[in-house]
Every structure is written in C-alpha cells, then in structure tokens.
Amino acid sequence: MAQPSYKQFCPVAMASEILCTRWTLILLRELMAGSSRFNDLRRGVPKMSPTLLSQRLKELEESGVIERVAIKSEPNLFEYILTESGRDLQSVIDTVGQWGQRWVESRLSLRNLDPSLLMWDMRRNLDTTPLPKKRCVIQFLYQELPVSKKHWWLVIEPDGETDLCWADPGFDVDLFVTTNVKTMTAIWMGVDTVSDAMKDDTLVLVGSTAIADSMQSWLGLSPFAATERRVP
Template identity: 60%
Template sequence: MLRHHDPGSYGQFCPIAMAAEILCSRWTVLVVRELLSGSSRFNDLRRGVPLMSPTLLSKRLKELEDAGVIVSVPTTQRGVVEYRLTEAGEGLRPVVMSLGHWGLRWVESSLSLKNLDPSLLMWDMRRNLDPTPLPARRCTINFLYPEVRSGKRSWWLVVDGDTVDLCSSNPGFEIDLYVRSSLRSMTAVWMGLSTVQKEVDAGQIEMIGDRTLAQSMQRWLGLSVFAKETRAPAS
C-alpha cells in the first residue's frame, strides 16, 4: 500500500484526496511522466523537466520513494542510482495518459504553443523517434531553429541502428539531412497539430540533403504519444 503523511493533508477519507496528496504537489506529475517515458537516471529526468531545479527534483523523487511509487536502485557506476517505478507507480500510466489526452483535447492549442522549449522538444523527439524507415547505417540529422537564442539554436540527432543520441554540439559526423524550421512549426508537427508536408508547403520547414530521409520524415519523426488525439471543437 502507498504511504502518505503530508502535514498539509486534505483531511478527507476519499481515494481522490489521498491520491492528490501524493501526486498534486508542483512538478510531481511531470516527474512521473518522465519515469513512465523511460527516464531512470537523475540527469535524464532533468532533461525532461529543464525548468525544475535539481534541488526540487531530488525532493520530489524522495517523496515519491517514501510514498512507495518508486524505488532507487544502485548501479555499477559509483554514486549513481536508477529510479524505477513500483507496481503502484506503473499503475499511474493510465492516469497520466488520461491527463495528457484531456489536455490535448480540451486545452487551447495556442496556449501550448506559447510554451516553446527546443531542448524539451528535441529530447521528446529523440526518445520517440522510429528508426525503422531510416537506412541501415548511421544517420546524422541537424535541426536548426534560426529564431532561438545561440546555444539552443542547433541540435543533432544521431541514429545508429536502434540507438538514438541527441547532441547539442556538433558530433563531428557527416550530416545526412539539414532541417531548418521555426520552433513553433516543429512543435506543431510534434504535437500532431500540423504535418511535415503542410509546414514545408507553407515555407516554415526546409530540408536539404538525403531525399529519402526528407521524404520519410513524417514517419521517423518522434511525435508526441498524444498526436492522434482528436481536439474538441472550438466553442
């Protein structure tokens, strides 16, 4: 059974209230989202919640461990642990997915597109990328967001078999495909609000390089798991 001992308890014998005491503190659900998405080490979790301070992330992980949602497991690397979901933690998957589906269906998309973050976008694209349509060799794809400040403007995805690496500095490999895009357009494609072809036709995405990679981009691009969700009609 999960344990909760929040001094700010709702004081209600209600399953929703008891679950909220564990999950509804700021950032907690996003940390759980990252764990459900496969991140298990502290630095990887930080990449999924880049605006969260390391101190607060440590605090939330400790709270989740105390509650029985996760366990920390030592690795062979000295001083490094992995955080793994318990059975109770894995049971949160349909809850978190339902929140995402609700948000995409009912929250105005223009609000989401105001919260643009190239590092988070590229991190999500990396872990959802499907290497199946790519050639059976190492492929390096350079994404450039011209309007973004220097340091977050250029990103490289290096795909070698089933391994996908994300680099924020040039890895030194020959570039197979250059993708120049506005951050808003690429985020809209990732969210399923637009398509690669629509943004190319609108002049918002430009691709130079391997034609096969360019033509199959919609298939290999790592879209949000909610990309197929149908949005509610505007009122």
C-alpha cells in the same frame, strides 16, 4: 515543506495529496517514458530545480510509487524505478495527456516553447524503422534562436541507438532541417504536419530525399499526437 492534508477519507483526496503537488505528474510522465537516472530526469523537466526534483523523488519513494536502486556497474549512482504502485499510474498519466491534447487550446501550449525539451522528446520517441540501415545524421537549425541554441543534431546508429548533440558531432549530415521552434513543436504535438509546414515554407528540408520523404514517420511525435482534438 509537506503538502497540507485535505483531511478527507475520499480516495481521490488521498491520492491527490501524493500526485497533485507541483511537478509530480510531469515527473511521473518522465519516469514512465523511460528516464530513470537523475540527469536524464532533469533533461525531461529542465525548468524544475535540482533541489525540488530531489524532494519530489524522495516523496514518491516514501509513498511507495518508486524505489531507488543502486546501479551495479556504478555503485555510487542510482536509478529511480517505478514500483507496481507507480506502474499502475500509467493509465492516469495517459488519460491526463489525452484530455489535455483533446481539450486544451493548442495556442496556449505553443506559448511554452523550449527547444531543448522538444529535441529531447523527439529523440526519445524517434522511430528508426523507416531510416536507412546506416548512421544517419540529421541537423536541426532553429532560425530565430541565438547561436548557442540554434543547432541540434540527431545521430542515429544502424542498431537504432540515437544520440542528441548540441555541439557538432563531426559526421557528414544526411538531412538539414531548417524551421522555427513553434512550427516544430506544433508538428510534434500533432497540430501541424511535415507536409503542411513545408507548403507554408516554415519547414525546409535539404539532403537525403528518402529521409526527408519519411520524416513524418520517423519523427518522434508526442505520445498524444494521435488523440483527436475537440477544441474549436
């Protein structure tokens, strides 16, 4: 069902009719982070139904924010690409994210824990520069989760290509990371650090000393982790 119009000529009202529907800003965040295929977008918004995702993509396309482009190598598949109008929203998404990091109480954010989304974001933002120039395999073990969601693997190839696996990829593991989802999410958000979590025994690293020592550097943190927090 179409969003009711605010019936105001104000540009804020007109922009809100496009941008302030449920999930739209989150979907734009994913598009700006580099996701362009439907299944990749779904991984970035796992709580959003496929039907609603399709609807929001169609609405953004009709508004000129994105365009749907056939993939040359796979003509039956499509990518969703930001137009000039869509790219111009980058500063809007950045400002909203920075405001949320600065002013929203972190305890509220840390109620919404999702290991699959966390690992997807970490994989996407990983900095491979500090890692050895070889295949590196890092296994995460979330102690409190059921077996089906407990184990995750990041496989980083020498060229920087990174895969996220939820089934054992069969490679030797260079670093075992044992923690809980809340601690790892807090580190990803910039609320906690690797060294402090290790001191609190909520993060245990076993394996390559070089990879463990540089974890704070290579770990894929939130783009807003560096924003100064002002919430008491």
